[in-house]
Amino acid sequence: MPYSAHDDRNLPLEKFESMLKTNDVYFFDTEDFQEIIHHYLDSGKIALAKKAIKIGLGQHPGSSELKLLQVEVLVFENRFDQAEALLEEVEMIEVSNEEIFIQKANIHSKQDNHHKAIECLQIALTMAEEKADINSLMGMEYLFLDDYEAAKDAFVRCLEEDHLDYAALYNVIYCFEFLEDFDGAISFLNDYLNHNPYCEVAWHQLGKQFMSKKMYKEALASFDFAIYSDDTFIGAYLEKGRVLEKLKKHNEAIENYEITLTLDDPTSYAYLRIGICHDHLGNDELAKKYFYRTVHEDPLLDKGWLAITDFYFKKQNYQKALYYINKAINIDSENVRYWKRCARINELLHFYEEADMAYQKTIELGNYELKTWLSWSDVLLKMGEYESAIHCLHQALEFYPEHSDLEYRLAGMYYMISDSIKGDYHLKNALKQNYDDHDTIEVLFPAVFKRPTVKKLISSFRNV
Structure with missing residues (x-):
């Protein structure tokens, strides 16, 4: 049954797609068109977004919002001259629309003119009521310029407006880490947690900072708080396991890694760490079992193949070590670490021609x-x-x-x-x-x- 333009029971997107199929013409208001276009843009369906913009501007030729969405598509397609011309047209009507300057910044950014992009975003900030997204964009521009201090400040401003913006939180910590300011990151996170004491992401990040400073007991406490805040937080269990390994508490580490296997689909990383723990404990059969599971789960994880190879290498079972490193090379022949192991094992087996070839390949790959x-x-x-x-x-x-x-x-x-x-x-x-x-x-x-x-x-x- 055709949709009526007045049928409020149906979503705008459903009406629009029905219209495309039937060639019927329905009227939508500009908010409906914006919703439809955003849906297609978010889904990566650019052709449908362009069609919606064309129809929308046919029904609402004076809509600045639709024209700005058209600008967004033009910028995506690197048609900068047309985008700039359309922006000028919109700016003549709406001089105080921050989206105009956001799109100008987008154009400058895509042309690697990040200083100009920042200038446009600063203008947009003066016009906007909600500034978090603009500060986030500004932070990214500073990252392009390798100005990590300024980027950090921009992302901090995002958090001041929206303390649950975890993308901004991760970016703040990324800046601290790049600046190797682990003490600054710890101080920032402690202050953040004073206001958001049950934020598992912040506790998790705090633990990682303590890990960087080899403050393992503090790291362990942080990961425990992260788990207390969210007992399904897989990342916290994995990191806690790594701390327990550092403290030589391999059985406890195994327990934490095993918890992650129950919370979601098993990961090759968890299998690998369990295998390494059993290896340290001298549980050879269990170590082998989990190393095999690692490469079965993810044949492209080089650490898994290296773990199996090194396991047999330490046992001086060079034939088995060679078997597994050759399997690894068959999967990824450009992995220099595989070739280094291969060369050494062949050398110990007195397979000198094979060792010669492997060392040559190691050099060719840049080692x-x-x-x-x-x-x-x-x-x-x-x-x-x-x-x-x-x-x-x-x-x-x-x-x-x-x-x-x-x-x-x-x-x-x-x-x-x-x-x-x-x-x-x-x-x-x-x-x-x-x-x-x-x-x-x-x-x-x-x-x-x-x-x-x-x-x-x-x-x-x-x-x-």
């Missing part, structure tokens, strides 16, 4: 730690790939110039390929930098160390 270069060159040495090892070590010197560990290895490699001139050069460099580590030559290159010329060169630096 330039000294230990990685040294381990890779040592594998190449065991393979007898002296030229490749020399190339590897010269690459490493670009990141760690004048490092004796690299110089000693380069000296040994050059001696191995009978290039005594370069061998002497790098051995002298190494001895100048760190004479005490000259036993590196003896350990890695025993045949080279026995050479009289090498012994003589090392002895000549003994008292230098």
